Amino acid sequence: MSGANGAPAAELVVDLDAYRENLRVLRELAPASQQMAVVKANGYGHGMVPIARAARDAGADWLGVARPEEALALRSAGDDGPVLCWLETPGAPFAELVEAGIEVTASSAEQLEEILAAAPSRPRVQLKVDTGLSRNGARFGADWSALVRAASRAQESGRVQITGVWSHFACADEPDNPASAEQEAVFIGAVDELRGAGVEPGLRHLSNSAGILTRPSAHFDLVRVGIASYGIDPDPAVRFPGVRPVLTARARLAQVKEVEAGARVSYGYRWTADHPTRLGLVPVGYGDGLHRTASNRAEMGYAGRRVPVRGTICMDQCVIDLGELPARRGDLVTLFGPGDDGEPTAEEWAQAAGTIGYEIVTRLAGRWTRTYRGER
Numbered sequence: 517m518s519g520a521n522g523a524p525a526a527e528l529v530v531d532l533d534a535y536r537e538n539l540r541v542l543r544e545l546a547p548a549s550q551q552m553a554v555v556k557a558n559g560y561g562h563g564m565v566p567i568a569r570a571a572r573d574a575g576a577d578w579l580g581v582a583r584p585e586e587a588l589a590l591r592s593a594g595d596d597g598p599v600l601c602w603l604e605t606p607g608a609p610f611a612e613l614v615e616a617g618i619e620v621t622a623s624s625a626e627q628l629e630e631i632l633a634a635a636p637s638r639p640r641v642q643l644k645v646d647t648g649l650s651r652n653g654a655r656f657g658a659d660w661s662a663l664v665r666a667a668s669r670a671q672e673s674g675r676v677q678i679t680g681v682w683s684h685f686a687c688a689d690e691p692d693n694p695a696s697a698e699q700e701a702v703f704i705g706a707v708d709e710l711r712g713a714g715v716e717p718g719l720r721h722l723s724n725s726a727g728i729l730t731r732p733s734a735h736f737d738l739v740r741v742g743i744a745s746y747g748i749d750p751d752p753a754v755r756f757p758g759v760r761p762v763l764t765a766r767a768r769l770a771q772v773k774e775v776e777a778g779a780r781v782s783y784g785y786r787w788t789a790d791h792p793t794r795l796g797l798v799p800v801g802y803g804d805g806l807h808r809t810a811s812n813r814a815e816m817g818y819a820g821r822r823v824p825v826r827g828t829i830c831m832d833q834c835v836i837d838l839g840e841l842p843a844r845r846g847d848l849v850t851l852f853g854p855g856d857d858g859e860p861t862a863e864e865w866a867q868a869a870g871t872i873g874y875e876i877v878t879r880l881a882g883r884w885t886r887t888y889r890g891e892r
């Protein structure tokens with residue numbers, strides 16, 4: 517989306533230097549483990565391919581994605597390093613994935629059989645155990661034992677290479693929650709069972725960003741870093757020292773107007789001016805991924821000052837109250853960023869919208885122009 521002179525009307529500026537530096541900081545926090553940069557969901561809204569390239573530049577050992585098409589898109593973009601994919605539905609393109617050198621995840625004995633039936637050669641497969649989250653993965657107990665037996669048989673007959681065993685935390689962003697210790701104990705039990713069946717586990721991994729800080733004993737052989745690598749804390753209770761937001765969302769004012777006291781703003785008239793003021797029209801809305809629940813609550817940055825969002829956030833636009841600031845049509849406003857010029861962060865938008873920072877950045881879609889700084 518561009519203005520008349522080519523300046524984008526709405527722009528996401530992605531600071532790849534900050535992203536690489538964040539990965540370096542995170543590596544120091546888990547120095548004995550390999551690092552998987554999680555780039556799923558379009559690199560948490562930052563743009564998967566440029567983020568993936570920057571991750572490799574920064575020395576990330578692995579890239580992690582949820583869906584097969586994300587893994588294949590990385591290969592199409594020229595990435596040829598280790599990639600793990602973990603959310604495959606029946607009929608997933610296992611042959612293509614394996615031929616492309618992507619490691620896939622088996623979450624049940626049945627899924628392992630599907631992978632083996634489809635794969636042209638001896639695929640590299642990681643096994644996922646559900647240690648409590650109840651999402652994908654074989655539930656520890658009968659389901660896990662069935663997967664272990666299937667893996668052991670397939671290995672004996674030379675049909676598979678088991679390269680990893682892994683699981684995912686449910687509550688790592690709650691430092692005092694005993695659930696993480698429980699999951700870690702179950703995970704260790706699952707690895708022991710696999711070993712007991714004669715299968716070397718390969719890479720053992722359990723930790724996401726939050727776990728790096730809250731569960732050092734769970735770093736194991738690899739940590740999967742997502743949100744903290746983008747410079748966003750997983751939770752206000754888990755603050756990463758030394759990381760910096762990678763993304764700045766900004767837009768050009770489409771219109772500036774003076775209104776009188778009593779002027780009512782946007783759908784539903786949910787805000788009324790109690791004195792004359794100057795309003796700015798920001799050309800982004802929920803169609804671009806803003807949260808409508810941030811209506812009347814979020815702020816933006818303009819010329820080093822905070823200005824409030826007034827009234828309902830619409831599909832394509834929203835309104836800010838510039839007060840007496842001498843703003844003009846075409847001026848830049850910053851929705852969120854690192855906070856260097858006083859603008860809010862994505863985490864502050866999350867608070868205003870009643871959600872988490874993850875959702876603020878991941879939802880960004882639609883008509884933004886993405887601009888990359890620090891591309892190599």
Ligand SMILES: Cc1ncc(COP(=O)(O)O)c(C=O)c1O
Pocket residue numbers: 554602684723724725726740741742743744750
């Ligand atoms: C399986 C898995 N591992 C790691 C991550 C990264 O988590 P975070 O962004 O909290 O670091 C995710 C993201 O949700 C995930 O689904």
